[in-house]
Amino acid sequence: MNSGRPETMENLPALYTIFQGEVAMVTDYGAFIKIPGCRKQGLVHRTHMSSCRVDKPSEIVDVGDKVWVKLIGREMKNDRIKVSLSMKVVNQGTGKDLDPNNVVIEQEERRRRSFQDYTGQKITLEAVLNTTCKKCGCKGHFAKDCFMQPGGTKYSLIPEEEEEKEEAKAEGLEKPDPTKNSSRK
Numbered sequence: 001m002n003s004g005r006p007e008t009m010e011n012l013p014a015l016y017t018i019f020q021g022e023v024a025m026v027t028d029y030g031a032f033i034k035i036p037g038c039r040k041q042g043l044v045h046r047t048h049m050s051s052c053r054v055d056k057p058s059e060i061v062d063v064g065d066k067v068w069v070k071l072i073g074r075e076m077k078n079d080r081i082k083v084s085l086s087m088k089v090v091n092q093g094t095g096k097d098l099d100p101n102n103v104v105i106e107q108e109e110r111r112r113r114s115f116q117d118y119t120g121q122k123i124t125l126e127a128v129l130n131t132t133c134k135k136c137g138c139k140g141h142f143a144k145d146c147f148m149q150p151g152g153t154k155y156s157l158i159p160e161e162e163e164e165k166e167e168a169k170a171e172g173l174e175k176p177d178p179t180k181n182s183s184r185k
Contacts, residue, residue, distance in 0.1 A: 012038055012071070013037075015071055015072075015074065016071065016072070018068060018090055018095060019069065020066055024041050026061060027057065030049070031044050043084060044087050048085070049061070049088060069085040070087075
């Protein structure tokens with residue numbers, strides 16, 4: 001396919017340029033569009049074909065269709081130019097830019113970057129709810145995390161209301177409920 005001269009980005013349209021191109025090939029993951037004035041093709045991924053979910057790009061476009069696209073990305077990868085296009089930010093009837101400030105494109109790029117693979121990072125989960133420190137005797141932390149200094153103040157978790165009632169019943173000392181009327185005045 002290579003005719004001897006290296007591919008350059010100079011003959012490609014500028015970033016965020018809108019143009020009408022012809023569908024050259026449709027795949028399961030998107031459609032390749034011929035870029036006018038250049039022998040290069042760009043990919044409209046199925047996520048950029050419509051604002052609705054697209055499972056089969058062949059249901060949206062056919063080979064030979066003319067579609068309005070916006071150039072949203074171009075990069076050199078392995079000595080090849082990869083061109084990304086979007087149909088959903090362009091009105092297909094008029095060619096008008098539906099995202100003139102490129103807000104939608106930037107949000108999607110940010111969202112894509114935030115879902116990177118973090119499997120190399122170690123995550124440690126420690127449950128300390130029902131633990132007792134062997135160093136100070138307080139609940140809620142381990143001895144290695146103890147903040148108790150000799151002669152310092154002891155801290156413990158505040159028991160929940162239901163736990164207090166259960167402990168009081170177990171001891172046989174029912175605490176008076178302030179919400180109920182008492183016989184004393």
